[in-house]
């Protein structure tokens with residue numbers, strides 16, 4: 001099967017974790033960059049990655065890459081790409097360009113050259129507007145124009161279960177990546193105090209159940225005329241057959257009753273409500289739940305004090321004390337917004353992960 005040159009977009013900071021996941025799934029020749037990972041795979045690999053990756057935001061396939069110094073040159077290069085394999089009749093194209101250190105710096109004109117080139121290519125009829133959108137990305141860097149087609153559609157972190165969320169929810173991909181980074185396994189108890197919309201607990205339950213996050217996702221490649229339907233069906237059947245009915249010990253809690261209700265609704269939508277024990281609880285009084293007889297992982301995203309108001313350093317201090325006193329031998333991962341909160345926690349940091357969350361860099365610390 002033909003090898004595809006692909007590029008996965010990831011939340012900045014998650015590159016290393018996502019690259020490992022991609023390698024496990026189907027990626028070769030993996031090369032990490034800032035906020036993205038280049039790799040090669042087959043079409044079957046691409047199906048698997050889109051269906052099963054928990055850590056990446058989207059995947060694109062690179063269709064062509066060459067120098068262009070004028071818009072007509074760019075137009076001709078785009079026109080030569082075999083678009084008939086990718087574009088169905090009812091699809092409308094959205095072109096997105098980013099231009100850096102090049103002669104062609106006007107992204108609007110570059111996007112128009114892409115649209116014109118596609119419209120003029122053989123055996124393709126493009127709709128001006130419509131509901132079904134296929135994104136085509138152009139990146140111009142040092143005068144090299146790389147044209148890619150999107151394979152993921154809606155961002156992959158939008159799993160579809162989070163209809164309700166409180167303040168500062170972590171992206172599903174960040175939650176899944178932190179669990180991976182902490183090497184959490186479903187046979188370990190997981191405590192998610194301050195769970196907000198329940199993202200950590202729900203992602204853990206999905207991991208334990210080996211539920212493919214992309215199974216209900218609407219992927220644009222299902223409309224590609226070149227798609228081999230049988231292979232796609234086989235890929236979906238395979239991931240569905242992997243489902244496991246293992247019952248992990250996952251406990252989610254929050255002080256706010258309203259948020260806890262929302263987390264439970266989200267868990268229902270994700271199909272994992274039965275796998276999580278929910279409780280209204282002050283994290284400062286967190287203790288090992290009844291029935292838990294081995295050490296596990298605590299993972300939490302406490303309030304930051306900016307988006308979520310209040311005096312947070314004293315909260316971090318009390319949390320640190322509680323963890324130290326009641327959770328000997330447990331692994332603990334905390335998202336901290338700044339050094340003051342980290343210091344207030346008062347626990348020694350074993351490793352740290354810097355990640356962009358809500359437009360700002362935060363540290364996830366393992367203590």
Ligand SMILES: C[S@@+](CC[C@H](N)C(=O)[O-])C[C@H]1O[C@@H](n2cnc3c(N)ncnc32)[C@H](O)[C@@H]1O
Nearest residue numbers: 168169170194196197199255256282283301303
């Ligand atoms: C930043 S949000 C967590 C967001 C969550 N990770 C998500 O993805 O939705 C902080 C959460 O801590 C909760 N919280 C604040 N103080 C608390 C306390 N003392 N005990 C338990 N929960 C608390 C808030 O109700 C809020 O849901």
